[in-house]
Amino acid sequence: MAFEIPDAVKTWSQFGHPITMLTLFGLAIYALYLGIQSRRTRTADKEVRKELVKKQFGAKHHKIGSILLALVVLGNMGGMAVTYINNGKLFVGSHLIAGLGMVAILAISTALVPYMQKGNEVARYSHISLNITMLGIFGWQAITGVQILQRIIEKMSS
Structure with missing residues (x-):
């Protein structure tokens, strides 16, 4: 028994990933803001820290x-699942590789948290560096994602 996904679901599911990732890009910028404020709290004088x-x-x-x-x-x-469902394959290109790299960077950055909580400054600076790098990749990822989205829309309109 083969399970067939309706064409309407296949078509419109392609927009879930871009919407989700755009939202997450905004969330990542907010996380950066909170991280900067957290660091500011740690380094402020007593009155400001209070x-x-x-x-x-x-x-x-x-x-x-x-x-x-x-x-x-x-x-x-x-994103990978929807691409595979709609095309029967993944397109191994810069967008996919960068997305996988972002996941790896976030995982490593998160793994540093216990060391940061113990006051390890190397872990803290590594966490900051990794997250800024990830945010840069995320921005570039958004640009390549819009290009992919434009191709999908062109394909739908023809």
């Missing part, structure tokens, strides 16, 4: 980072 601690930037950064990791992994898998 005020900043109340805003719980570190806890928010940790939560958003965890959500970001989970959703980027799922978004990556979803």
